[in-house]
Amino acid sequence: MKRLLFIPLIIICLAVLSFQDARQINFKIQGEAQGTTYQISYYHDKEQVTKYQIDSILEVIDQSMSLYRPNSLISEINRSKKGVILDSHFLYVMKHAFKINEDTDGAFDVTVEPLLSAWGFSSTKTETLPSKETIAELLPLVGMDKIAIKGKRLKKKHPDVSINVNGIAQGYTVDVLANFLKSQNISSFFIELGGEIKAEGRKPDGSQFTIGVEGPVNSSGRVSIKHLAYLNNKAITTSGGYNQFIEKDGKKYIHILDPKTGFPVESDILSVTILADDAITADGYDNAVMAMGMSHAMEFLQQRPAIDGYIVYQRPDGTVLDTMTNGFKTIIKN
Template sequence: MIKVAVLVSTLGLTTSLLAFNSNNQPKRYELSGYAQGTTYQIVYYAPDSLVSLRQTDSLLHKLDSSVSLYEPKSLINKFNQSADGIGVDEHFRVLVARSMQIYQDTQGLVDPTVKPLVDAWGFGVVKPSQEPTATQIKALLQKVGMKHLWLKGNRLLKDRPGLQLDLNGIAQGYSVDLLAALLEQHHISNYLVELGGELRIKGTKPGGEPFGIGIEGVNSDDLNPEPMRKVITPGNGAITTSGNYRKHHEAGGKQISHIINPLTGYPVQNELISVTVYAQDALTADGYDNGFMAMGLSKALSFLAGRKDIGAYMVYRDKNGAIRDTVTPAFKGYQK
């Protein structure tokens, strides 16, 4: 499920290999495939082809069997259909445990139990015929809240049968980290991994050239993407983006965001257009980006003011409707 739009701008992702005079020099390898309702690409430099498409597809398929809502027999679907919980695997456990931490950190603005509301507003697997009423939203809010969920060993338990999880807001970042870990297990130290716009980078191209990442802008009159607003070179770390301009629908003359505030039950509406987050790992970056969108500009900047481990580049509309941007100190690779 494509949640963001960060484009690899300076890599020239083709299937050709860089030519070198010595067999000991690193060559360029690319893998690409389809997973989680979107595409993924890996570029790495190594003396030989050390990681195959079969390996990456197998890894992502195993994750899908755990937490994909699009896999009917996945663990997450079994959990959602259960009355009080099920046994889960390590992938599921890690994602839920991290989500619980971020839920606390964002004071409930990042909450994967928001699934019933996501479905009701038309952003789930099954599309409703109309938007929810205020009465329906109030009822659905009774089924939302991480306080109704807890881990006990390898079991994930809930005290409300109607409570359901949607881990799409964090699973893609986790997938990128898993792919990066696979590369590093094979002693690959220069790579770029991208899945659904979420990225993880380590090292450089041969000769020390950094990986460049393009961040899309938007048209001033609507929410259609325009040519890249910035090209950054963040170095080692992860980049993810959350935004309203690629995943939304229109109702009553208004753009309805796919980001649902789990505290109110309604789609987020504020001045933020997109938030691009830098962190050391993609699980962290992806886990917070929706939360920053829900906070709005002022609260997000305040939250990030004292953080050295995570930074953000934000695109927003000012009071006059003009598109502006700002960046926090810990955002890597940004140049004015």
């Protein structure tokens, strides 16, 4: 009798859980921040998070790391001659920046701001390309050996070093928003900020969050969606030269610079999509992997179990192909 009663009890419990899931409502928040747009979708039986709360978090991070704000912390750092005390946001980002810089042999470098400004890829815009002489003058200011973290202080070893954390800050912001949602007892959500994405949990009907993964440019010159992927408790970011570039005398220069030469990267990789547990990691590696070129990129990814990647690349004959790591294949929707 106990076993016979136990089975109906399981059915009743499952029915109650299904009813609770059915009561969950899809709440959506969207807006603008960090020079781009954001959207958040989460499920709960009542509104747990408001747009005001999200915008307040984004405001604090912008006040820390936005180059477009003259009174931001990063602007203060770049004006200073010796360095300044960092807030918790900036300190966390810089510690990750040093790790990724070391792991990528300097391909990821937050001190490239003088070069980015010279090329017009930062808050400073220009109509002319920098000369070789200008780049040669700026290169001594570039390199993360020119800065150090001592406690909470960022110290400059050269007074004219300046920093740009745009290559990692949006990923970090996505993680901050994800942690905030979880602190509000939200276990099912999707966050997108400027193309950087993180999703956790499942929808009330049990389905997973699905995203489109960009493939090669199609015949009309637009980026196409090549794959659909499930995203559960993972973050994904993409770097490519499709949209961020300048064109001069018929030649395109992408926004990713080689810190060693000072010039935009000329890579056979057209775009890189990185999958990781957190968005700060994915965001920090995507530009660096793109700069490596196919000769090194796949080997680099396969040696690092914490990250996986999908790469669109061009062969010498002009053929455009794509490839992915085994870990990335596990999220592709068949």
